[in-house]
Amino acid sequence: MDFxxxxxxxxxxxxxxxxxxxxxxxxxxGAIPGLTxxxxxxxxxxxxxxxxxxxxxxxxxxxxxxxxxGGSITAILLRTPGTPGAAATALDGYxxxxxxxxGRALGxxxxxxFTGGMISCVFMIFLAxxxxxxxxxxxxxxxxxxxxxxxxIIFSISGKSLLRGVISGLIGLLICTVGLDVIVSxxxxxxxxxxxxIGFPLLPSIIGLFAVSELLRLFEEGVKGKEEVQxxxxxxxxxxxxxxxxxxxxxxxxxxxxxxxALPGAGANIASFVAYSEAKRASKTPEAFGTGIVDGVAAxxxxxxxxxxxxxxxxxxxxxxxxxxxxxxxxxxxxxxxQPGPLLFRERPDVINSIFASAVVSNCVMLVVGxxxxxxxxxIATVKKTTLVPIIAVFSLLGSFAAExxxxxxxxxxxxxxxxxxxxxxxxxxxxxxxxxxxxxxAETHFRAALIRSSGNPLIFxxxxxxxxxxxxxxxxxxxxxxxxxxxQRKEARE
Amino acid sequence: MGKRDMAxxxxxxxxxxxxxxxxxxxxxxxxxxxxxxxxxRILLCLLxxxxxxxxxxxxxxxxxxxxxxxxxxxxxxxxxxxxxGTKRVAVAIASTVVxxxxxxxxxxxxxxxxxxxxxxxxxxxxxxxxPFLIRLAQALFLVVFIYLVFGKAxxxxxxxxxxxxxxxx
Numbered sequence: 001m002d003f004x005x006x007x008x009x010x011x012x013x014x015x016x017x018x019x020x021x022x023x024x025x026x027x028x029x030g031a032i033p034g035l036t037x038x039x040x041x042x043x044x045x046x047x048x049x050x051x052x053x054x055x056x057x058x059x060x061x062x063x064x065x066x067x068x069x070g071g072s073i074t075a076i077l078l079r080t081p082g083t084p085g086a087a088a089t090a091l092d093g094y095x096x097x098x099x100x101x102x103g104r105a106l107g108x109x110x111x112x113x114f115t116g117g118m119i120s121c122v123f124m125i126f127l128a129x130x131x132x133x134x135x136x137x138x139x140x141x142x143x144x145x146x147x148x149x150x151x152x153i154i155f156s157i158s159g160k161s162l163l164r165g166v167i168s169g170l171i172g173l174l175i176c177t178v179g180l181d182v183i184v185s186x187x188x189x190x191x192x193x194x195x196x197x198i199g200f201p202l203l204p205s206i207i208g209l210f211a212v213s214e215l216l217r218l219f220e221e222g223v224k225g226k227e228e229v230q231x232x233x234x235x236x237x238x239x240x241x242x243x244x245x246x247x248x249x250x251x252x253x254x255x256x257x258x259x260x261x262a263l264p265g266a267g268a269n270i271a272s273f274v275a276y277s278e279a280k281r282a283s284k285t286p287e288a289f290g291t292g293i294v295d296g297v298a299a300x301x302x303x304x305x306x307x308x309x310x311x312x313x314x315x316x317x318x319x320x321x322x323x324x325x326x327x328x329x330x331x332x333x334x335x336x337x338x339q340p341g342p343l344l345f346r347e348r349p350d351v352i353n354s355i356f357a358s359a360v361v362s363n364c365v366m367l368v369v370g371x372x373x374x375x376x377x378x379x380i381a382t383v384k385k386t387t388l389v390p391i392i393a394v395f396s397l398l399g400s401f402a403a404e405x406x407x408x409x410x411x412x413x414x415x416x417x418x419x420x421x422x423x424x425x426x427x428x429x430x431x432x433x434x435x436x437x438x439x440x441x442x443a444e445t446h447f448r449a450a451l452i453r454s455s456g457n458p459l460i461f462x463x464x465x466x467x468x469x470x471x472x473x474x475x476x477x478x479x480x481x482x483x484x485x486x487x488x489q490r491k492e493a494r495e
Numbered sequence: 496m497g498k499r500d501m502a503x504x505x506x507x508x509x510x511x512x513x514x515x516x517x518x519x520x521x522x523x524x525x526x527x528x529x530x531x532x533x534x535x536r537i538l539l540c541l542l543x544x545x546x547x548x549x550x551x552x553x554x555x556x557x558x559x560x561x562x563x564x565x566x567x568x569x570x571x572x573x574x575x576x577x578x579x580g581t582k583r584v585a586v587a588i589a590s591t592v593v594x595x596x597x598x599x600x601x602x603x604x605x606x607x608x609x610x611x612x613x614x615x616x617x618x619x620x621x622x623x624x625x626p627f628l629i630r631l632a633q634a635l636f637l638v639v640f641i642y643l644v645f646g647k648a649x650x651x652x653x654x655x656x657x658x659x660x661x662x663x664x
Contacts, residue, residue: 046649047649050649163548163549163552167507167545167549170538170541170542170545171542173538174535174539174542177534177535181531183529183531184522184530184531186521188518188521189514189535215587216584216587216588219584219617219618220583220584221580222579385618386615386618386619387615387633390610390614390615390618390637393591393614394607394610394611394637394641397591397594397595397598398641398645398651402645402649402651405652407595407598407599410595410598411595414588414591414592418588421584426503444534447529447534448529448533451528451529452528455528456529
């Protein structure tokens, strides 16, 4: 019944129009190589400001689902994955295109993305309320342990260097300490600047980190020639025979994607390669993978879109984002005055139901838009950077200005953009900074509240089984990340 | 070759020390168990340690690289910082800063127009009147589009600057 009320909200005309707009914009931005779903959401966040919370989130979920799918279009047509999660799709998608079956590959990719997305929605709708019901009993110590576990995700999204990832994360946490202290309202690190009393505002910081730094990277790359998209790719609507042949591959990959998405730090790129490897392992003709077969398109596409629903589970139930996109989405909830986590299920069930319903409807819209407009979208996606970059730059800066008509916010966006670009250029990943900015206040508030409650006794963090379990998970995730990085380094050294 | 890590790690370590000193000035009532300085101090101590580790790793890399260079005179190569790409980035940053100032004083319409034309020129310099006019037309279209999206749809009060307010109502 609750889900039906969510559907009712989504099907209100203005919400539905915004959802369709979100999906289309997400697909376009996702299809543009170098621009990710994170950038799409950061860039479009200011437009959701004036909207009601449910409406804003309906649109953002649409952008998220569309953005993840969009990457596959240019991966198939141009062998240039729009997003990192679509890299595995190019392995068989582009050879299919070369064989003159680009339309068939696009149709399979769209159907697989839809199937994967829907599977993850089912898991999200049934699992999320159960997890939040359990998490509602958490005390400060348990919340701190949970936030700490969330922060250890930094280790798994650190890219090549753990050390740099940890430094990025600590910089993000320190950024959170600027402004009035959360418990006694004492100004910290404001250096007499009145505008810093409320700390670094989330929206300009995120736009700066993800949009402006990305633009500076595009400036460094410069303009290369425009890529041409073949106009006639053949029939895009998939044949029933193909879908029937791929049913188990899509279902299995959808389940793989959902569970990998729910794991902190493991995103669409990991899920798509795991699903691709599994499809290859289970195939009767594994040697055909990479030469252009539909199984090699269906598996990664079902998995990377299934990540969307999977990643929303820990974000909504525990307030812990699994990757950069969900960190930005979490920020969007905070901007709307909502505190993600178990309490949200009790206080704002309308918002939760709208999110569930919008995820389902977004996948349906994505299916229709993808099947009808994929080649047209690919043409838009290949627009020259000379036109695209200045437009994004102006929208980023005006977006940060729009929220409070503040010139100071524009300055923050530029400062974060320059800082983010310099950090990334020197090998420091930006996702841990975003994650730390989002989780920083939660961690500090509960850490200090727990210590105050226990009169300063740190053993309070070991008093409950849940808290100990999260702390052990945090330690486990650090050990696992260190171990897998060493393994990769050894493998690289051997090669 | 490790030089950047040394510089970054060292710089960050120094910054941590300065901020740690700053935390000693924070208000800390005697009865307060977990005061405002506790959390930043923990973070700064951790960051200082990791910055030192980064600087040391950078130093080790730099030393190894130097030794290799001495062994192989021919392999001597200088790290080039000012590539055409980095020059473009520097000019883009400078233009963006100028845009921020112009946005406030000249207004959104004039600043967006100038910024768009300037940025497109940095990305791809063109000669001749026709390509310039095409870009100017694109910029004008963007100014109108921004007015419709931000000014009308989102009701943002965009600064009119040197242009009369009545043009934007």
